[in-house]
Amino acid sequence: MTDPATSARHVRESNPVPDLPLHDLAGFTHCWVDADGVRLHAVEGGRPAGPAIVLLAGFPQTWWAWRKVMPSLAGRFHVIAIDLPGQGHSERLERSYDTHTVAAHVHAAVKALGVSTYWLVAHDIGAWVAFSLALQFESQLRGVALLDAGIPGITLPEAIPTDPDRAWKTWHFAFHLVPDLPETLLAGRERDYVGWFLKVKALSPDTFEDAELDHYAAAVAADGGLRASLAYYRDAAESARKNHEALKRQHLTVPILGISSSHGSIPDMAASISPWADDATGVVVPDAGHFIPDEQPQAVAAAVADFILDGD
Template structure:
C-alpha cells in the first residue's frame, strides 16, 4: 500500500531561512499560529504589519537576539499561520496574542509592533496593561489622534478603499501583484531597501488565496469597527499606562509626523520620535535606530 502523499499545491511554501531562528506552531482559540523565535533573555513579542509576516523582522532580529528572546508572531491570516474565515477585527487579534502568551507561559513581555501590528499593540496595552512592560510602536498613530490634523491627511489612505471592498480587495492582492509592489516601494524612501528576495516573498505570500482574503478582511474590519470607534470617541475614557515610544518616518506616505501628536492625559508615558529619511517601514530602512530605541526604552 502506497503512503499518502500531500499534493504539492496543498503544501505550505518553505520558510525563509534566517540564522538563529527556530520555528514552532501553537494552537490558540482554534487557530494554529506560527511563531519564529531567536535569542535568549527577557521576552519581546513582535507583531508585523501589512503585507509582511515574521520575515519582516529579519534585519532587526540579528541586532537584538543577543540581548532578548524575540518572539515574532505571524498573526492570523498571514505568513504560516492559519487563515480562518473570521477573526480579523482588532479585538480578535488582541485575544489571539494574549492566548499565545498564555500558551507560551509568558506573564509579562516587552512589545514591538509595526503598522497594523502596532495598532494591535496599542489595544493590547489598553486591555491588559499588566502583561506589557514597555511598548515600541512603529509607523502607527495612537488611539487619541487630533482629528483636525488627521482629517486633512485622510486622502493618503486611498488604497485601503480598494483593499477593504468585498471580493475586490482579495482580487487586487491575488491578481495585481504590481499593486502590492507599488505600496511597498511607496513605503520607503530608497527603493533599494527592498532586496529582490524580500520583495518577492511578501508579494508571494499576499497572493495566496487565503492570505489575500485575510488582507481584505483585515482592512474591512478596521474600516467598519475601528474607524467608528475613533470617530465616536470610544477611547476617550481609556488611558495608556505602558511606557511607550512611537517611531515615525519623516517621509511616511501614510502617516506623516504631523498627525503623530502626543496623547495628552490619555497616556502616562508616551513620546514620539521622528526618524529622518525614513518612510513607512522604519525597521527595514533603519533597523539600527529601531534597535537603539528598543534598547533605550526596554532599559528604563
C-alpha cells in the same frame, strides 16, 4: 537526535500554510502555537532569561520584516516575532479581524510560549493590534513601541486626503473597504500590488530586493492571504469602535514609545497617541520612509533597547 525528515514532516503538519516557503534566520527557530483555537506562527530566539520582546509586522509583510532587527536584540533579550492571523504562516481566520479579537489571539500565543510579561513592538497593522492588546492586557505588558501606523480611531485621520501630495499614503484604506472589487483586480497581480507599497512607501525604492518582494507577494497570495489582508481594513471601523469603548473606561498607563520616521505616514506617533496614554515619548528615525525596520534596522533596534533598558 531528531531525524531531519521527521522534523520536516512535523513542520509541514504544524504549518497551516505549507505551500509558502519558510525563511530561516540564524539563531532563531520556527514554531506554531494554539492561540485560543487559531494556529499562529512564531519565530523565537535570543536569551531565554532576558526581557521578552514580541514583534508584530503589518501589511503587506510578515515576521520577516524584523529579520534585520532581531539579531541586534538577541544578545540581551528574548525575541519573539509572531505572524498575525491571516499573515505569513499563521492560520487564516474565517471572520473577525477587528484588532481586539486578533489581539486576544496574539496574547494567547505569547502565553502559550510560556511568557507572562513582555514588551510589545509593532509596525503598521501590527501596531493597530498592539494598541488594542494594550487596552485589554495592559497588566501583562512592560511597554509598547508603535512604529508609523494609522491606528483606527487613534492616529488614523478621520478623512482620507485628496491632495495628491498626501493621498498616496492613505488611498488604499478606502479601496480595501470596497466589497469584492479589490479581490477581482488583485488576484494574480499580488506581486505588482505588494511591489508598489514596498517601493513607493520606502524612502529608497531599492530598499527591498526582488526576492523579498516575491516572498511578501506569495504570502499575500497564499491560502486566503489576500482576503485576510483586506479584512483588517474592512473591520477597521469595528476596531475603532472597540478602542473608544475601552478608552471610556481607562487611559493607557503602560509606557508607550512612538517611533516615527523622517518620511513616514504619521509625522509624530507620540503626539498622536498622547491623548490616550499617560506616558508617551517619541523618537524620529532619520532617512526612512514607512518601512522603518527594513530601512533603518540598527536605529530601530537601538531605540527599542533604550526604551526597555530605561524602563527596567
